[in-house]
């Protein structure tokens with residue numbers, strides 16, 4: 001029984017994967033639904049009566065590649081959008097939209113609503129100019145709280161689709177948030193949903209909490225989201241550390257790109273300058289260490305933070321010598337960048353993921 005339900009979703013997803021524009025007819029499991037049952041007022045496909053049951057597995061992140069094997073559905077690139085994967089008629093995931101052309105790409109796909117689960121406050125005004133509505137529900141890397149699950153499910157249920165869900169890169173948090181919608185609103189079996197996270201979206205196996213929520217967690221029924229008093233805010237309140245990390249993350253992203261082109265700016269991104277990115281990272285680490293709650297942090301946390309500040313400052317100095325054309329400096333900068341990145345990961349492993 002379970003196998004055949006999975007197979008049906010499997011077939012539907014293969015079909016959905018072929019076309020970004022087509023409005024696929026939704027084959028509901030169990031009986032043939034009336035027209036009224038098949039669509040709701042938002043033009044979204046009809047929902048299953050009950051949210052699919054939790055899986056009986058101990059390590060969902062590992063099970064994500066063994067329970068269900070999906071056909072290939074590689075992430076797509078579009079103007080301003082990366083890592084785009086269509087999960088269903090209602091739910092598409094990808095990276096943070098870059099610039100106006102990204103919103104145009106979303107409109108082309110028929111998208112009506114965007115959910116950001118990243119810490120950065122979205123540019124809701126720019127999106128609105130393209131007729132797109134932004135909802136901001138920032139989530140962590142270690143799981144999705146009950147309140148966040150309710151807000152996500154309510155958005156997928158009640159705002160017009162298709163809904164484009166993004167985090168920063170479109171790989172971990174975004175796909176997990178989308179999986180809440182896949183299970184609670186699309187009615188996808190949970191083994192299918194975690195397989196999509198891993199096999200289609202590339203969600204890291206280290207983020208066990210994200211897999212656990214989707215495989216085992218309480219995902220809200222329609223009655224629960226109906227009762228929730230939530231106004232789909234386009235800008236959620238963000239804590240000091242989280243917003244600082246958003247800045248650090250953009251700086252690191254810039255450095256990574258520049259490290260691959262000998263630290264030189266290029267014609268496509270003339271304002272992306274290595275020294276400026278390194279300075280931004282250094283200044284942000286400094287400001288984090290001045291925040292009120294920093295003093296009470298554990299010793300290893302502080303050590304990583306202080307070293308990150310030092311490494312960024314050293315990187316600024318070395319990048320200045322790169323600019324002066326010293327031959328060894330470019331490699332030295334690369335080593336510093338790698339040390340910086342290793343410390344991001346080390347701290348996150350203990351204190352974030």
Ligand code: HEC
Nearest residue numbers: 118119242245248249252301304305308343344347351352
């Ligand atoms: C000493 C610890 C530490 C270091 C070093 C550190 N981070 Fe973080 N980072 C955190 C913690 C803790 C959070 C979770 C903050 C929260 O959600 O309140 C976080 C959150 C984040 C987030 C998620 C922001 C969001 O959208 O919610 C990103 C992205 C991030 N860090 C990137 C980086 C990068 C890139 C580096 C290195 C250049 C780095 N961090 C260095 C501790 C650290």
